[in-house]
Amino acid sequence: MCRVETDRDRIDEILFRRHTGSQGGVGQANWDGRMKTTFVNLTGKGGGLNVADEIEERLREAKMLPGRKKIPRTNLNRLLSAEAFRNRVGISCNKGKFQFIRKEDASLAALARIAKDLADKKITLDDVWDVERKSAYLDQLEGEGVLPTAADAIEPSKKSKKTQAKPLPKPKAKKPERRTHLIPQEDYGVAWAGRLQRQRAIWEELQFALELEHHPNAIAVLCRVLLEQSVDNYLVRAKLTTAFEHDALAKKIISSAENLHQKAKIDKRYLEVIRKARTIDAIISVDTLNKYVHSSRLAPSPDHLTAIWDTFAELIVLCLNE
Incomplete structure (x- = not known):
């Protein structure tokens, strides 16, 4: 039996109850963890x-x-269903805790404008239905100077030193768990727009399907593909003129990182880390990724692959969220 609904809020509610549990699970069609996360990130329900x-x-x-x-x-x-969008207005809900990551007055001013636009129906459900339209609205606010900027960053508070009569015993160091997948099982806050379907498919293979111990060659190739496609997305979205899609990967990475630094989205230290990635002999480098694809003599190892991911992860996420 088919059911036709025209109210999008009602559609969200039906999907939420049907797939995330209602009445003790009666009539529930199970989604796996990723499906539920996707729905929550899209709608903000059940988070x-x-x-x-x-x-x-x-x-x-x-x-x-x-x-x-x-x-x-x-x-x-x-x-504000995804962390990437919340961060743009100066707030975070990481680990279920609401907090300001920009100066409170700047963030509140942006939130007040958003609240007014919604209350006045200048912005309706159609304007926030998908990632593309959410991004377009936030881009508009950014262009008007409404959103907080890097100048509104909160300076870390200096903790006062407290004298203790007896030093606390040092906890025993736990042996870190060996990573099984290239991308750790955590939410990186990527706002998956429709144009990023290929990048998302690769990301999920690297995060959930391919294991470092059994698939190092496939992981090495896909890691390079994800890095390049993420950077290409940034070049197009940010309309850079210092590098283009047909340029060498190293040049595209450096140009993207320098532009992100100009926008105060990465600090100088991380920019220097990325710049060093063009060093030919370094194991954590673009050259290494290229050799993983083209060389028959260099075999990828899990430790090298995780080091490469940990180096480029921040850049990849920022490029995907552009």
């Missing part, structure tokens, strides 16, 4: 912390609510 509630409470305390009009919480949750 534990209600972001809209947290935002409304803080706007109320600051007396910045949009008059008597109600904020459409469903739309606000959907807009």
Whole structure:
């Protein structure tokens, strides 16, 4: 039997109840962990912390609510359903805890503008339905100077030194668990737009399917492909003129990193790490990745592959989120 619904909020609610459990699981069609995560990241439903509630409470305390009009919480949750979008407005919900990652007044000003746009229906469900439209709206706010910038970064507080009568015993170091997949089992906050289907498929193979011990050659090749396709996405989206898709990978990586540094999205130290990746003899380098693909003499090892991923992961995520 088919059922036709035109209300998108209602559709989300039906999907949420059907696939994430309701009434003790009666009538539930099971999704695996990745399917549930994808749905939560798209809609903001079932993520534990209600972001809209947290935002409304803080706007109320600051007396910045949009008059008597109600904020459409469903739309606000959907807009800020992924960590990448929340970070752009200066907040984070990492590990289920709401916190400001930019100066509170700058973040609240941005959130107040978003709340007003939603309450006035200047922004509706159609405008926050998918990743592309969410990004377009946030890009518009960024262009207007509404969103917090790197200048609004919160300086780490200096902890006062407390004298202790007796030193605490040092905890015994635990032996780290051996990584089985190239990409660790954690949420990197990538906002998967529709244009990133290939990159996402590769990412999920590297994070969930291919094992370092059994598939090092496949992982090495796909790691290079993911790195290049991520950087190519950044070149196009950021409209760089210092490098183009047909250029050498090393040049594209350096140009992207330098542009990210200019935008204050990476610090100088990480920029220097990326610049060193063009060193021919270094094991963590673009040259090594190229040799993994083209050389019959250089065999990838799990330790080298994880070191390469840990070096380039931040760059890849930033390039995908552009």
